[in-house]
Amino acid sequence: MKYIDEFRDGALARKLAAAIVAEAEPGRRYHLMEFCGGHTHAISRYGITDLLPPSVRMIHGPGCPVCVLPIGRVDLAIGLALQQRVILATYGDCLRVPASNGLSLLKAKARGGDVRMVYSPADALTLAQAHPEREVVFFAIGFETTTPPTALVIKQAARLGLANFSVVCNHVLTPAAITNILESPEVRQLGTLALDGFIGPAHVSTIIGSQPYEFFAEEYHKPVVIAGFEPLDVMQAILMLVRQINQGRAEVENEFTRAVSREGNVKAQALVSEVFELRRTFEWRGLGQVPYSALRIRDAFATFDAERRFSLETRSVADNKACECGAILRGVKQPRDCKAFGTLCTPENPIGSCMVSSEGACAAYYSYGRFRETPGVAAPI
Numbered sequence: 556m557k558y559i560d561e562f563r564d565g566a567l568a569r570k571l572a573a574a575i576v577a578e579a580e581p582g583r584r585y586h587l588m589e590f591c592g593g594h595t596h597a598i599s600r601y602g603i604t605d606l607l608p609p610s611v612r613m614i615h616g617p618g619c620p621v622c623v624l625p626i627g628r629v630d631l632a633i634g635l636a637l638q639q640r641v642i643l644a645t646y647g648d649c650l651r652v653p654a655s656n657g658l659s660l661l662k663a664k665a666r667g668g669d670v671r672m673v674y675s676p677a678d679a680l681t682l683a684q685a686h687p688e689r690e691v692v693f694f695a696i697g698f699e700t701t702t703p704p705t706a707l708v709i710k711q712a713a714r715l716g717l718a719n720f721s722v723v724c725n726h727v728l729t730p731a732a733i734t735n736i737l738e739s740p741e742v743r744q745l746g747t748l749a750l751d752g753f754i755g756p757a758h759v760s761t762i763i764g765s766q767p768y769e770f771f772a773e774e775y776h777k778p779v780v781i782a783g784f785e786p787l788d789v790m791q792a793i794l795m796l797v798r799q800i801n802q803g804r805a806e807v808e809n810e811f812t813r814a815v816s817r818e819g820n821v822k823a824q825a826l827v828s829e830v831f832e833l834r835r836t837f838e839w840r841g842l843g844q845v846p847y848s849a850l851r852i853r854d855a856f857a858t859f860d861a862e863r864r865f866s867l868e869t870r871s872v873a874d875n876k877a878c879e880c881g882a883i884l885r886g887v888k889q890p891r892d893c894k895a896f897g898t899l900c901t902p903e904n905p906i907g908s909c910m911v912s913s914e915g916a917c918a919a920y921y922s923y924g925r926f927r928e929t930p931g932v933a934a935p936i
């Protein structure tokens with residue numbers, strides 16, 4: 556398949572692995588964070604860490620939209636389904652995220668809540684058109700990639716004059732999360748999380764472009780390489796980061812030139828800023844309250860804002876004490892560090908959100924058998 560097979564070529568992968576081994580200096584450590592859950596998934600699925608020298612360590616970042624959704628926001632959605640009796644529409648992965656009182660949206664559905672899985676915001680809009688007598692709420696999650704389609708349906712709902720459609724907006728922003736990680740005590744004061752460079756997200760960058768990452772390169776002196784989601788994309792990005800670190804450079808480089816430009820998708824950016832504005836703060840699972848890290852619906856479209864329509868208040872709820880998702884999302888721990896991993900917590904019975912989505916680090920490790928310390932990977936510091 557064009558643009559797939561050539562990026563999964565085993566012979567080329569071996570050449571890239573040999574180049575990384577040859578260029579990574581044995582006396583040096585390369586702590587590289589892949590921000591995005593799609594990269595975490597690719598790294599686990601294709602066993603990329605097995606091909607890396609001991610000096611190169613991959614750290615998993617918080618770029619999985621389902622994983623970073625805090626319990627309090629899922630509780631909002633469950634309340635809408637069970638108390639307000641709306642039709643609650645959302646993506647499949649959201650249905651199994653554990654919430655308060657042992658509930659999830661799926662369990663709320665079993666208790667009689669009208670919870671529907673949709674593949675797109677447009678499906679939710681269609682539901683609202685098909686059920687004019689019911690309130691239909693779309694529970695929107697995701698980074699910059701999934702925000703434009705949500706903006707589009709809100710505009711469509713306005714154009715159609717749909718009075719029974721609204722959105723709970725949980726859309727979050729990648730650059731704010733990277734800043735939060737770089738400013739975190741683990742990185743700045745405690746020194747427990749060494750970070751030498753980032754693999755930048757693929758799909759997110761098709762929307763926002765490569766320009767926003769220039770700040771991290773300049774301000775924090777951290778190299779960033781934007782990479783596609785195929786295994787050779789990731790390996791090429793690792794090689795490019797190793798080279799930058801060896802040469803003392805901190806630049807933004809783009810490995811994913813087949814889809815990402817410096818400016819990004821300007822039309823999509825304009826659409827998003829027409830419908831959404833920055834929230835002052837938003838709670839992320841694992842990162843806590845992160846200033847200006849999420850979007851809310853602008854006053855001009857307030858009638859489609861479910862938080863205002865139903866006077867919703869988000870409560871902050873602590874994660875299950877047995878769950879290490881918070882530390883994993885900050886890059887401080889790995890799934891194997893969690894005592895519940897693969898025993899009490901499995902994809903069939905997830906305790907935390909990182910075991911729910913295929914982009915979650917715990918689910919990726921579990922699915923691809925990364926139960927033990929991977930050969931060639933340095934132990935967590």
Ligand code: SF4
Nearest residue numbers: 878879893900907917
């Ligand atoms: S294995 Fe389960 S309980 Fe442990 S950190 Fe991952 S999601 Fe949380």
